[in-house]
Amino acid sequence: MPPPNTKKPRPKQTIVYSQPRDTHQGKNANTQIHLAVTFLKEHPGSTLSLQDLSIHADVPMIMEEGATEKLKAHPKVQFHPATNLYSYKAEVLVDSKEAIITEVQRHAKKGTGVSIKVLKESWKGSLDAVLELEEQGKVLIIRAGKDNNPKFVFWNTITPEQEEETRIDQEFKDMWDKQAVPEDADVLRALDSEGLAATMSTTISTKPQPKKKARKVTKARPTRITNTHIQGVDLSMDYQPTPP
Numbered sequence: 001m002p003p004p005n006t007k008k009p010r011p012k013q014t015i016v017y018s019q020p021r022d023t024h025q026g027k028n029a030n031t032q033i034h035l036a037v038t039f040l041k042e043h044p045g046s047t048l049s050l051q052d053l054s055i056h057a058d059v060p061m062i063m064e065e066g067a068t069e070k071l072k073a074h075p076k077v078q079f080h081p082a083t084n085l086y087s088y089k090a091e092v093l094v095d096s097k098e099a100i101i102t103e104v105q106r107h108a109k110k111g112t113g114v115s116i117k118v119l120k121e122s123w124k125g126s127l128d129a130v131l132e133l134e135e136q137g138k139v140l141i142i143r144a145g146k147d148n149n150p151k152f153v154f155w156n157t158i159t160p161e162q163e164e165e166t167r168i169d170q171e172f173k174d175m176w177d178k179q180a181v182p183e184d185a186d187v188l189r190a191l192d193s194e195g196l197a198a199t200m201s202t203t204i205s206t207k208p209q210p211k212k213k214a215r216k217v218t219k220a221r222p223t224r225i226t227n228t229h230i231q232g233v234d235l236s237m238d239y240q241p242t243p244p
Contacts, residue, residue, distance in 0.1 A: 029067040032059035037076050040088035044122050045095060047085040090122035097129040100153075104139055108155035113142070116150045 039057035040046070050068060054060050061067050071086070072079045078089040092114065094100050100119060107114050119126035130153050133139040137159075142152040158166075182190075191198055 029061045029064065029070070032061045033067060033071050033074065035059050036062050036071060037074055037088070040077065040086065041121060044088060044090065044120070044124055047080065047083070047087040049085055053086055088121070091118045092122055094119060094122045094126060096123075097133065099123075100126060100129050101133065101138065104153055104155045108157070113152040113154040115152055116141075119153070 036053055036057045036059045039053065039059075040048070048056065050063065050071075054062050062071055071077055076089050078087045079085075080087070092103050094103055100114075103119075104114050116127060116130065119130065123129075127150065130139060130141065130150065133153075134141050138156055140154045140156050141150045142154070143149060144151045188198055
């Protein structure tokens with residue numbers, strides 16, 4: 001029998017109350033519609049029936065009539081009435097290298113490029129196709145970020161044949177590199193001899209800078225002794241009275 005003052009140990013708590021207990025995809029119809037659209041976006045080019053979409057995306061509530069109508073009317077969802085299939089509605093529709101060329105050329109007429117991100121939303125193989133087109137000299141890619149990732153693609157209006165025709169000979173490049181750049185002073189003298197003046201982006205002030213004043217050193221004043229009656233007395237010696 002345990003002593004009367006001994007307390008029984010409390011059972012260990014296995015539930016973490018700071019975390020949600022329900023890990024389902026969401027019990028709200030609008031939330032499940034959003035998850036369904038996200039699933040379609042992550043699988044570009046795929047078309048799924050409503051039942052397959054509800055199973056693969058784990059969103060059973062889209063099977064309800066009200067949620068189904070909202071899904072059909074979603075601006076990023078393409079519903080195909082003939083087959084009752086759903087797919088993601090990308091900004092551009094490409095599924096091959098030739099389709100990318102057509103899309104990039106269409107944007108080139110407006111003087112713009114195409115976002116790599118937009119192309120990838122339509123076709124997973126877009127990036128590889130764009131890189132191949134860059135190697136062929138058909139497109140130009142703008143890269144950015146620390147990793148130098150491709151961001152935009154533009155149509156290259158200069159064909160490889162035109163680039164070859166306008167290529168500068170190596171002999172001319174060597175002659176150009178051998179030309180010595182004159183000193184600034186020589187350039188100014190040459191301009192002055194022709195009655196010309198150099199254009200300066202900034203005006204250089206010729207006014208001399210004021211010199212900093214040196215700080216005056218204050219000398220300590222000598223101490224004036226006013227007790228003249230003790231002058232000549234050695235104060236370090238012990239006092240001894242004068243004998244009578």
